[in-house]
Amino acid sequence: MDKDRKQGRPATFLLPANGFGLADTLQCGQTFSWQADGTGFCGVAGRRAARVQLCGGSLSIAQLAGPRQDAEAFWRRYFSLDVDYQALTACLCRDEQLAGSIAVAPGMRLLRQPFFDTLLSFIISQNNNIPRIRAITGRLRETFGGELAPGIHAFPLPERLAAASGAELDSLRAGFRARYLVDAAEKVAGGMIHSDALATMDDDEARQALMQITGVGPKVADCVLLHALGRLRVVPMDVWMKRTMARYYPGGMPACAEGWEGVAQLYLFHAARTRPPEPTGAG
DNA sequence: AACCAGGCGCATA
DNA sequence: TATGCGCATGGT
Numbered sequence: 001m002d003k004d005r006k007q008g009r010p011a012t013f014l015l016p017a018n019g020f021g022l023a024d025t026l027q028c029g030q031t032f033s034w035q036a037d038g039t040g041f042c043g044v045a046g047r048r049a050a051r052v053q054l055c056g057g058s059l060s061i062a063q064l065a066g067p068r069q070d071a072e073a074f075w076r077r078y079f080s081l082d083v084d085y086q087a088l089t090a091c092l093c094r095d096e097q098l099a100g101s102i103a104v105a106p107g108m109r110l111l112r113q114p115f116f117d118t119l120l121s122f123i124i125s126q127n128n129n130i131p132r133i134r135a136i137t138g139r140l141r142e143t144f145g146g147e148l149a150p151g152i153h154a155f156p157l158p159e160r161l162a163a164a165s166g167a168e169l170d171s172l173r174a175g176f177r178a179r180y181l182v183d184a185a186e187k188v189a190g191g192m193i194h195s196d197a198l199a200t201m202d203d204d205e206a207r208q209a210l211m212q213i214t215g216v217g218p219k220v221a222d223c224v225l226l227h228a229l230g231r232l233r234v235v236p237m238d239v240w241m242k243r244t245m246a247r248y249y250p251g252g253m254p255a256c257a258e259g260w261e262g263v264a265q266l267y268l269f270h271a272a273r274t275r276p277p278e279p280t281g282a283g
Numbered sequence: 284a285a286c287c288a289g290g291c292g293c294a295t296a
Numbered sequence: 297t298a299t300g301c302g303c304a305t306g307g308t
Contacts, residue, residue: 127303129292175289180305217305239303 010051010062011071015081017059021107022052025079028270029130030111030227032121032137033155042152044141045078046114049148065148080109092264095254101271108270110263111227115195116188117155118228119210122220123180136174140181143168161185180215187213195229203231226262235265240272 026034026041034043040053040060048066052059052075059079063071076082089106093099120140125133137155144156144164162185169178187193193213198206203225210221222236235241235253245252248268257264 125303126305127289129303132291135291173290175291176305177289215305219304 010064011068012060012062013072014055014058014060015072015076015079016057017054017079017081018057019086019107020054020059020079020081020109021105022054022059024105024108024270025111028105028108028266029273030266031113032125032130032134033113033117044117044148044152044154045074046117047146047148047154048074049152049154050075064152077112080112083109085109088260088263091256092260092267094256097248098254098257098264098267101267104271104274105267108266110232110266112230113227114155115198115224115228116158119184119188119213119216119224120155120161120181122223122227123184123213123215124174124177125223126177126215126217126220128177136172136177139172140174143171156185158185158189162189177215180213183214184216198229203234206231207234226265232260232262234262236262238269240269241265244268244272 022041023036026043027036031043033045034041034052037051040051042051042064043049046066048071049064050066051062051064054060059075059081061071061075063075066074089102093102121133121137124136124140128136141153141155144160145153146157148154161181164182164185169182172178172181174181184193193209198209201209206225206229207218207221210216210224211218216224219236219238222234225231225234226236235245237245253261253264
């Protein structure tokens with residue numbers, strides 16, 4: 001695998017990305033693995049590192065580390081550029097509240113993220129805010145993850161994190177979540193939790209399996225199902241979504257979101273956090 | 284069943 | 297500058 005990591009030149013290519021909103025996609029709280037970098041972003045997904053930037057209607061990707069052969073296919077899938085969001089959002093917009101939420105960030109896409117990166121990130125996200133999640137995941141990567149490119153570290157491998165020392169864990173300043181990270185690493189390294197096995201289960205079975213990890217409750221489990229396992233009907237219920245659902249959809253998501261409830265959640269969540277809450281009633 | 288630990292960004296005083 | 301609030305989970 002040495003040839004994959006030590007490359008003289010990055011693999012650089014363009015992906016068609018009409019209507020794609022890079023900043024909204026990377027900054028809405030679904031990933032904490034990307035750093036704004038002037039005109040673009042640098043970040044990681046699994047064992048790959050990349051710098052990405054919008055160029056007109058295309059997404060320019062410079063993969064700095066990782067397998068080159070399937071790089072285009074990997075990133076196309078990661079950014080959901082293989083999904084017809086024009087058609088999908090047009091469908092969701094049949095609901096008035098969803099239309100208003102999509103208008104806040106119409107180019108936002110649901111990422112398809114690597115399993116273990118996502119599991120660790122959302123364990124850290126619990127009872128936490130985005131700046132601090134970014135800080136802790138950054139220290140987690142620098143402490144335990146391999147350096148894929150200069151200054152860019154991967155998320156740790158499960159085996160490495162499972163062998164963490166107490167001092168290393170303290171340095172994360174992750175608070176009570178530190179032992180949750182270790183339990184997740186042990187269960188993945190030991191094969192008790194495996195993404196291939198989760199993929200064969202229905203949503204409820206996979207949720208229950210993930211909740212065997214200490215520190216993974218229903219909300220964190222649903223985040224992993226949606227963001228890493230492609231379970232697009234799953235709606236992680238944090239406080240913002242509880243408010244949104246109670247207020248606008250007491251009877252559940254509208255029919256136009258059937259099968260895409262998790263994607264609808266992305267827009268509703270982002271809009272709820274972005275714009276000030278409206279008073280009840282008209283106006 | 285209701286409460287707190289745990290750390291820190293944030294809004295409000 | 298100080299104070300309190302919010303947050304997802306596990307444990308009491």
